[in-house]
Amino acid sequence: MKPLLVRGRALAGGTTPAVCAPLVAHDAPGLLAEAAAVAALGPDLLEWRVDFFEGIARTGEVVELASAIKRAAGGLPLLFTRRSAREGGQPIALDEAAVAALCRAVCAGGGVDLVDYEMDHDPAHVAAVREAARTHGVGLVLSFHDFQGTPPVEALLGRLRQAAALGADVAKLAVMPRDMGDVLNLLSATWQASQSLPIPLISMAMGPLGAVTRLAGGAFGSALSFGAGQAASAPGQMPIAELRQGLTLLQRAMERRA
Numbered sequence: 018m019k020p021l022l023v024r025g026r027a028l029a030g031g032t033t034p035a036v037c038a039p040l041v042a043h044d045a046p047g048l049l050a051e052a053a054a055v056a057a058l059g060p061d062l063l064e065w066r067v068d069f070f071e072g073i074a075r076t077g078e079v080v081e082l083a084s085a086i087k088r089a090a091g092g093l094p095l096l097f098t099r100r101s102a103r104e105g106g107q108p109i110a111l112d113e114a115a116v117a118a119l120c121r122a123v124c125a126g127g128g129v130d131l132v133d134y135e136m137d138h139d140p141a142h143v144a145a146v147r148e149a150a151r152t153h154g155v156g157l158v159l160s161f162h163d164f165q166g167t168p169p170v171e172a173l174l175g176r177l178r179q180a181a182a183l184g185a186d187v188a189k190l191a192v193m194p195r196d197m198g199d200v201l202n203l204l205s206a207t208w209q210a211s212q213s214l215p216i217p218l219i220s221m222a223m224g225p226l227g228a229v230t231r232l233a234g235g236a237f238g239s240a241l242s243f244g245a246g247q248a249a250s251a252p253g254q255m256p257i258a259e260l261r262q263g264l265t266l267l268q269r270a271m272e273r274r275a
Contacts, residue, residue, distance in 0.1 A: 029061050036060045036241075036243075037064050038060040041069040043069055044071055056089070063086070063090055063094070064098050064243070084127065095129045095131070096132070097133065101135055117138070133159075170209075173202065177207075188219070193222070227253050235268075242264065
């Protein structure tokens, strides 16, 4: 597992997958309260799922709120994510050019440490977000989500390689398994990519079948696992305390084996 770095520092000590908790409140007061409450549960970073936010079209407010969320969370690192409806997010009124512009503004605003952008968008938008992230020292997560199924191993590997080729600092992949064979494919692709790609990976199979990937993904090369704070943002996220306990138990067992 290549550890996930935030401004040069490895999250979770770089030895176990970092735990990330989503923030999904719809308004500013709710987000600030959620950030404080979830931070108290001990995640390594927070993800602001801005597609849930009713003020997403007000760029200045979003930029200011990102900094306020980080303060409310006691300085925990913040990942900024707009998940598109086609990849499992909430419908919004902005077109993709406006979303890319929002991501660039947030990178420039100094309130976030990582930004997630979907790799299947227009290459010009991907390049613009990448440039803004690099300019302002923000880590770029390029992601792909399939809520309908799990592509074959080679296709999954292709997605992770695509993210690296597009200049991602982190490659992210999430799929919906139909059986445990799909789960095995996701883990196999993660392991193979971790042996060949120079960047950290985040991968998971969603839903109940994918629970093993959230707990054991680090053994196959995934540097982060999402845990629910006050609310989940995707199927299969388990509470932070349970996730942390499972990750710790597995890490201890693997260290004894070593």
